[in-house]
Amino acid sequence: MADGVKPRVKVPKQASAGDTITIKTLISHKMESGQRKDKEGNVIPRSIINRFVAEFNGETVIDVTLEPAISTNPYFEFEAVVPESGDFTFTWYDDDGDVYTTTKSISVG
Amino acid sequence: MTKKAISLGILALAVGAGSGAYAGPDDDSLVINDELEMVTETAAPAHMEGIDTIYSGWRFRTDETQSLQLDDFDNPAMLTVDQAIDAYSEVDGSENESCASCHGDVESFAGLSAAMPKVKDGNLVTLEDEINNCRSTRMGAEEWKWSGQDMQGMVALIGLQSRGMPVDVAIDGDAAPFWEKGKEIYYTRYGQLELSCASCHEENYGNMIRADHLSQGQINGFPTYRLKQARLISRHNRFRGCIRDTRAHTFAEGSDEFRALELYVLSRSNGLSVETPAVRQ
Numbered sequence: 203m204a205d206g207v208k209p210r211v212k213v214p215k216q217a218s219a220g221d222t223i224t225i226k227t228l229i230s231h232k233m234e235s236g237q238r239k240d241k242e243g244n245v246i247p248r249s250i251i252n253r254f255v256a257e258f259n260g261e262t263v264i265d266v267t268l269e270p271a272i273s274t275n276p277y278f279e280f281e282a283v284v285p286e287s288g289d290f291t292f293t294w295y296d297d298d299g300d301v302y303t304t305t306k307s308i309s310v311g
Numbered sequence: 312m313t314k315k316a317i318s319l320g321i322l323a324l325a326v327g328a329g330s331g332a333y334a335g336p337d338d339d340s341l342v343i344n345d346e347l348e349m350v351t352e353t354a355a356p357a358h359m360e361g362i363d364t365i366y367s368g369w370r371f372r373t374d375e376t377q378s379l380q381l382d383d384f385d386n387p388a389m390l391t392v393d394q395a396i397d398a399y400s401e402v403d404g405s406e407n408e409s410c411a412s413c414h415g416d417v418e419s420f421a422g423l424s425a426a427m428p429k430v431k432d433g434n435l436v437t438l439e440d441e442i443n444n445c446r447s448t449r450m451g452a453e454e455w456k457w458s459g460q461d462m463q464g465m466v467a468l469i470g471l472q473s474r475g476m477p478v479d480v481a482i483d484g485d486a487a488p489f490w491e492k493g494k495e496i497y498y499t500r501y502g503q504l505e506l507s508c509a510s511c512h513e514e515n516y517g518n519m520i521r522a523d524h525l526s527q528g529q530i531n532g533f534p535t536y537r538l539k540q541a542r543l544i545s546r547h548n549r550f551r552g553c554i555r556d557t558r559a560h561t562f563a564e565g566s567d568e569f570r571a572l573e574l575y576v577l578s579r580s581n582g583l584s585v586e587t588p589a590v591r592q
Contacts, residue, residue, distance in 0.1 A: 208393065212384045226384050230393075275390060 207231050211292050213306040217284050221310075225256070228277045229294050229302065235270040251276060253295040259288040286310050334524070335517035336370035341586075344383055347475050349584040356581040358482065361513045367583055368526035371517070372592060376538065379590040388467060388536035388588035391543050395464035404452025410465075413449065417468060424470040425478050425585050428574050430485035435570045438466050439545070457564040463534040463543040470534070470587030478531050478580040486574065493575025496568060502559030508576070511553075523592070528553075530573070531580040532589025539592065546573050 212226040229251060236248025250270055256263040263282050282290075287310045294302045341349040351367035359365075369377060379385050400411040414420070428437040442465055443454040455462035482490040500507045511520060512528030519525070534543040547564035550572055554561040562568040 206394070210384070228384070230390050275387075 205232070207296070207300075207302060209292065209294060209302050209304045211290075211304050211306050213290055213308055215307075216309050216311065219285060219310050220283060222281050222283050223308070224279065224281055225290070226277070226279045227254075227256070227292055228275060229254075230275050231294075231296075233270075233272060233274045233276065237270065249297050251294050251296055254278060255293045255295075256280070256282075257291045257293075258282065258284065259286075263290070284308055284310055336366040339370065339374075339377060341367070341369055341377075341380065343381060343474070349475060349586060350477065351583065353582040356578065359579055361509065362527065362579075365529065365579065365583060366516075366527055367531060367586060368529050368591060369532070369586065369589065371524050371526040376590060376592050380586070386536065386588065386590055387538075387541075388534070388543055388590065391460055391464040391536075392468050392471060392588060395461070395468040398461060398465065399468065404446065404450035406449060406451040408450045410445070413445075418472055420469045420472040422473055422476060424466075424473040424587060425476045426480055428570060428577070429481060430489065433485070435486070435489040435567070435574060437570055437573060438469060439565065442466065442469075458545040458548045460542060463545050466545070467534045467543055467588040470585060473585045474587055475584050477582055478577060478585055480574060480577050480581060482574070482578045489571045489574050490578060492568075493571035493573070493578075496572045497575055500557075501554055502557030504557045506557040508553070527579075528576065529580045529583060530576050531583045532586035532591070534587065535589045535591050537591050543588065546576075 207230060209229045210227065214223050217223050231251050232249065233251065234246055234249040236245065236250075238246045240246055248270060250272070251268050254264075254266040254268060254276070256265075264278075264280055266278065268276060287308065290306045290308065292304045292306075296302070336352070341351050343349065349367070349369075351370050353365060355362045355365045369380060379387065383389050396417070398410075399417055400409050402409045402412075411417075424438060427441075428435050430436070439455075439457055439462060442462065446452040447454050455465075480486075497508045500510070508528060511525050516525045516527045530546050530549070533546045533549070535549075536542070537544045545564065547566075547569045550569050551561045551564060
């Protein structure tokens with residue numbers, strides 16, 4: 203696992219049925235582009251988060267492909283309509299094969 | 312006659328440009344996480360002669376920059392603060408101690424940053440001094456560099472416990488000589504450009520200095536996340552940057568001069584809320 207990786211998510215705890223809610227996500231990650239060289243002139247290998255997926259009760263809300271030009275600590279803010287109570291699952295896929303997952307519940311009343 | 316008319320024309324133009332460029336603090340109010348209301352404008356402390364009302368630097372920033380401070384999730388400084396939370400309870404050094412093993416919960420530091428720097432045993436002591444003192448004498452750990460992210464992350468974490476409280480540093484008694492020294496530095500013109508702190512932050516706040524909207528230079532939000540540097544910036548680092556921009560040799564971070572200046576400048580924030588960690592341009 204790359205150093206200092208920590209997923210963070212902000213989802214409202216409650217909403218009304220059919221509400222549009224705002225979701226914020228951020229994962230701390232150095233997002234090494236693969237374009238830089240170290241002091242000896244060797245290329246520093248690429249190490250980025252290459253995919254981000256958000257699901258609600260198993261249904262895909264957003265599926266993002268990330269490219270090396272995206273800066274450190276990638277942040278996503280998006281909206282979703284919640285029809286019922288359930289769980290959001292957020293998944294980040296790292297170049298080194300690691301997968302980071304966070305789950306947040308929301309109750310719809 | 313013609314010559315006179317032209318020079319008058321230029322004068323009128325210069326005055327017009329000058330007044331057009333002035334745009335003081337905006338009217339926005341700062342409420343963090345929809346619940347913590349901050350004082351960003353209040354009557355200046357009695358010791359200040361040149362200014363009637365003090366404003367947080369937040370009021371001089373663009374809406375986009377301001378919005379980053381409204382929600383802790385959006386505040387990029389919180390990433391470093393998160394690392395400091397981990398470091399707080401992490402054992403380091405030869406004595407097998409962490410910050411938490413003596414101080415317990417970090418919330419016990421509520422109010423401390425609002426009253427620092429203060430005088431202890433005849434020395435003016437900043438939070439950085441206290442942290443390094445603990446690290447070297449109690450933990451047997453290596454001291455942190457003044458403006459390193461581990462140091463400033465910890466200063467920000469401890470400052471966060473006082474967020475929303477009014478800045479209230481003592482300037483009388485033991486602190487008086489240090490405060491006087493800081494005041495002298497504040498009003499001394501430095502460098503080839505011969506600028507003092509007051510030249511910009513007292514006489515010209517609200518005006519533009521090239522592309523930058525001058526604030527009053529309040530330091531109630533430090534350590535501050537500066538977007539241009541993309542990391543937490545210490546008070547002394549900011550002092551150094553300003554003095555360097557006057558094309559002077561600057562004092563060093565952690566020097567007695569900057570400790571005194573920190574006390575004086577912070578005393579100009581007395582009454583504003585502690586905003587640590589703030590976000591600025």
